[in-house]
Amino acid sequence: MLYNILKVHENLSLELAEDWNWNDDKGRIVAIKYLDVMPDRNIVLSKLVNLLTDNCVDLRNPLNLDTGCLYCDVYLNGINIIDFLREDC
DSSP: EEEEEEEEOSSHHHHHHHHETTTTTEEEEETTTTTGGGGHHHHHHHHHHHHHHOOOEEEEEEEEETTTEEEEEEEEEEEEHHHHTTOOO
16 A cells, blocks of 8 residues: 655654554554664755655555554655665765
């Protein structure tokens, strides 16, 4: 399922237009797996805003749920968003 991005938050989490569902939980906030290894937070934020504004993403491989935030891989056009970010960070 594809999810519309409403907002990229300053803490680098994503807010979706619709709820995700996983293991009887649901919510609209997503944390991107492995984003914490990127060295420059400002570049990451800028790149995420540019890539994801007005786009849809696919959520894959959920790892866990932390205070209503789903920690998972995020794909844009079939490519893991981390691969897009590695180019500039």
